[in-house]
Amino acid sequence: MFHFESDYLEGCCPQILEALQATNLEQTPGYGEDPHCATAADRIRYVFDCPDADVHFLVGGTQTNVTVISALLRPHQGVLCAASAHINVHETGAVEHSGHKALALPSSNGKISAEQVREALEAHQRDFSREHMVQPGMVYISFPTELGTIYSKQELADLHAVCQKWEIPLFIDGARLGYGLEASGCNVLPKDLPRLCDVFYIGGTKQGALFGEAVVFSDTRLSDDFRYFIKQNGGMLAKGRLLGIQFEELMNEGLYFKLARRADRLADRIREALRNKRIPFLVINTTNQVFPVLPTEAIARFAAEFGFEEWQIMDAEHTAIRFCTSWATPDSAVDELVAYIENKL
Amino acid sequence: MFHFESDYLEGCCPQILEALQATNLEQTPGYGEDPHCATAADRIRYVFDCPDADVHFLVGGTQTNVTVISALLRPHQGVLCAASAHINVHETGAVEHSGHKALALPSSNGKISAEQVREALEAHQRDFSREHMVQPGMVYISFPTELGTIYSKQELADLHAVCQKWEIPLFIDGARLGYGLEASGCNVLPKDLPRLCDVFYIGGTKQGALFGEAVVFSDTRLSDDFRYFIKQNGGMLAKGRLLGIQFEELMNEGLYFKLARRADRLADRIREALRNKRIPFLVINTTNQVFPVLPTEAIARFAAEFGFEEWQIMDAEHTAIRFCTSWATPDSAVDELVAYIENKL
């Protein structure tokens, strides 16, 4: 039985395993100060067209989020985000543990708007009791969002404009960045990203690496002393080159984007099959996550054939489930899934 | 030129790379809830003879220390440790960032004694102002220490007895645990360890793994909700099986100990060569780290032939340096180093 529960069920793409094998006995300095990290950072600066950006590598997403947020905020400040944001819901309060409030804005599709951010900032500013409240000090969005939706280039530009006007940074969590950039309908290019925010990260864990996230500071005033923060937050890998080696491969000849594109196209096939059966979706999206809403009674039978995640109980009779594709999903597994949808659902 | 600067200069032992290759396309649940982690934990419980222990896997040492300490202490409590302890010196204040004071005790060789701990606890208790002071809430030691020294079984038993009397836990940082257990003169066996402390960790990063540390709670009352803490502290690896796979291998047929033993014997050879030349040491030890004190003028010439770390300036004319051996050190590199010591130093 093939599993579609998540995009981190397998190891890593073969290129990375080969590179680990090939470099295994090299002797390099630790903590990210090795030639592989340097090359990987150069490739990222090239691919994302940000020659002056500061690039750092961390192990996981929660760690990356809390390290960046900890570096960007003063103690009395909080981070504006969607109520559904990973930092607000699924990081066991790591942001609060580091002392900051997640200032959640309502969202139905995982996104927040420039207008919401502007209103939150203005509301804080005009409140006579503002010193008794947490000051909004930055904005966090995920691209794609936790629901697989994406922002348009204009939406990002609008968000960034509000942030710049209020002089607070915009941070993009790109745990699944490639799946977003390669989604059909996405008009954001890699080279746009550094201009549309102040810091973002390129997710490796869910996109073909064993692990690893690359943080890119396009505003390098924000990364002052950032390596201290990485160490303090437990994200400084002793054998830091493992991160460098992986991103060297992912950023080599567009591998990162090829893997993501293929996964997105496989998800498109699943979406199309569902749509043809007039099955509704929790949310309309075009990335590697698919959220059909099914009659609850159909789920157990379905689950006997394919692995997927039960995402959300919608009502007494319907449940939203999630399928993820990834670099590791074979065409044949999608063939079988599509056939099941067409014939047995 | 061969490098002896640290024991994390290379990738990992071949068995682990092979296992990663062999399991790469397996589909497993994330976050450490996979069969490899289960097997690895079983093997650890077997090897360390603690059938009821609770075992968890994290990525790195600083992260492991701060996660354990965060789980064991209440906010008004601090952690007793040697002034030279890793948590007190080289973790960018991660323990303080999590809210706790490192209560440093003086130490010349990296070790602290049961007597020092007892005196600190009694001094706190009898102080009329104790409520204005940080309460000692646990004891942290490293085995071997940051200076490569080890505790005897009796010393550990004495430390544990004091802790038990005062009802505070004893935590052993085993970042280099194998090198300690296999050191000549060590009378502590793996099966002793769970009885000599309340929680310890088995270091992988510096002992042949790509990364990874296994925390063992012999006192399982202390590990309540520990997985929340791992997540909150950024240590819950999405592809948690990578940790399981590595410790499966390390705990298979004594690999962990064989690798450590070999490295210790290589270090013994370096030590002997230095001793024969009547070169003094910063500290007397028997593990994989060697700390000779050399005339400063001799160091540049030496460093042109071998990589090592300049550890500490002793006086105007002498400097302590550090050599580390590891699973990856070839015999031939030690042959050459010994020859240099014998003939050119």
Next chain:
Amino acid sequence: MFHFESDYLEGCCPQILEALQATNLEQTPGYGEDPHCATAADRIRYVFDCPDADVHFLVGGTQTNVTVISALLRPHQGVLCAASAHINVHETGAVEHSGHKALALPSSNGKISAEQVREALEAHQRDFSREHMVQPGMVYISFPTELGTIYSKQELADLHAVCQKWEIPLFIDGARLGYGLEASGCNVLPKDLPRLCDVFYIGGTKQGALFGEAVVFSDTRLSDDFRYFIKQNGGMLAKGRLLGIQFEELMNEGLYFKLARRADRLADRIREALRNKRIPFLVINTTNQVFPVLPTEAIARFAAEFGFEEWQIMDAEHTAIRFCTSWATPDSAVDELVAYIENKL
């Protein structure tokens, strides 16, 4: 012009000033270990009929909340509360600064129900990703609430029952406790309170003292080492007797309750006058805060005669305002206000 903006506009009730004068040259030990604190604690235990309770005195409300919450929660736990709770809105993120997430539940009148708490606890427990989420570790309510509403005895009993079933403490913020207990329609007696929660505090600042809040732990297992927490959170007043002296007076011959009762009755008069004019209220309550909703255009004229707080913009043409009465409100000021409402509003 008389000001009704808040209940902390003046100094303190005359009895307290006299006591401060009378005791001024007494020499007493610091930090709350003086006879006045002991007597005040005894009086509180007597008045609230909790002979075994542990009583501590702190200076202010935010400090008290964060100190209690810090003592009750482990790092991975958060505090369930109303979205409008003081700790969630008006303490500049002090709770998050101490590492904990405020787990806000929706509320229209400042109250949360046992049912909401039960559902939140069950939802957490049944979530497969619960280790990735903040664990609800306690419940915070305010009595009366920030909107001046009160819980019935049954509502409190229901909340406490849920908490006891789930083995988490219930904490009542009583910044305005007296105004709640003396409100018309309140069926909670002082002696009920220790049985209806695990820890509560008796507000002094807003009820006739210069400052000061008395924390009462009816569950004394929760107050272990609490004095360390007071000190760590900056709440241990050097001249702690100032708190003892004030609560000695407030708890003497029912002064605390008499002052509150009088203020509530004055607020009742204002409410009645508004009701007679068919002016709607933001919320229906019976304590010392009154929240009429007025045509925005009427406010400036009103504000030229009386001080009040603009509380909330309701729509394009209406604004909710707040009047507070207190121990210091003269009858004549209420006479004038009522006359204005009757004749000029």
Next chain:
Amino acid sequence: MFHFESDYLEGCCPQILEALQATNLEQTPGYGEDPHCATAADRIRYVFDCPDADVHFLVGGTQTNVTVISALLRPHQGVLCAASAHINVHETGAVEHSGHKALALPSSNGKISAEQVREALEAHQRDFSREHMVQPGMVYISFPTELGTIYSKQELADLHAVCQKWEIPLFIDGARLGYGLEASGCNVLPKDLPRLCDVFYIGGTKQGALFGEAVVFSDTRLSDDFRYFIKQNGGMLAKGRLLGIQFEELMNEGLYFKLARRADRLADRIREALRNKRIPFLVINTTNQVFPVLPTEAIARFAAEFGFEEWQIMDAEHTAIRFCTSWATPDSAVDELVAYIENKL
């Protein structure tokens, strides 16, 4: 029996009690935004000749220290201080609770030197592992120190010069500031202080107020958003005017300095009597604390006549004790103490 245990055994100087009485029914806004705080701040700016300084009022010393330090440091930074510093020893780890390490420098008399600070900053800078260590981000000293010693103007100027060169702030804890400035041999004037550091506080609690500390930012770039920090750290008194009223009085016609001067002179008398009896001191100082070292066997008899604090066991037969004088110490009590020293010790 008269008590000399501390300088906060009584209430407050009569002028303050009278002012509290006189202003009791005034209605003023809360949280320090009242006319009394404004006037008090003006008087402080005048007395300390710092017309552009930013002045804030908090309740207690620990709270003030942690609030200032929290505002000045980034998370990876620590505070350089004497090992005997109040923040390092007697604040229950409040600084660590806010996330920062106290970087303790050895000190025999409570003072640290510019040279020590310079060496610590340089050592950090030249360490290749500095990113693994806490970065020194500010310097904390107390004036007078916890041992009653004072810095000369030159020593302060030297400390400040080092701080300015390294671009880190110098913070002076002035819990007993007046006793220092009025000490015989002190060559620091009030108007010097703002030029010799970046932020300092003027202690009220131990110098005649009921409570209260006034923070003075001579470098106003450091006080940005400081009121948020006061609130977050529980230091924003609802009836903030109580702080304003007290400092209005203390800064009126030199009262603060007169009270301190008188206490210092009384301490001088005690010191002289001890010196005449050839009794040694724990530390040589000239402020309101006196630390004679007595034969332990003499202490119980002495303690039957006068209250003092047992400070430190020196050896098997000697103990250092502490006498404090204050605004409240009557001449007659010192007469009796001196007579006892002369005739019975």
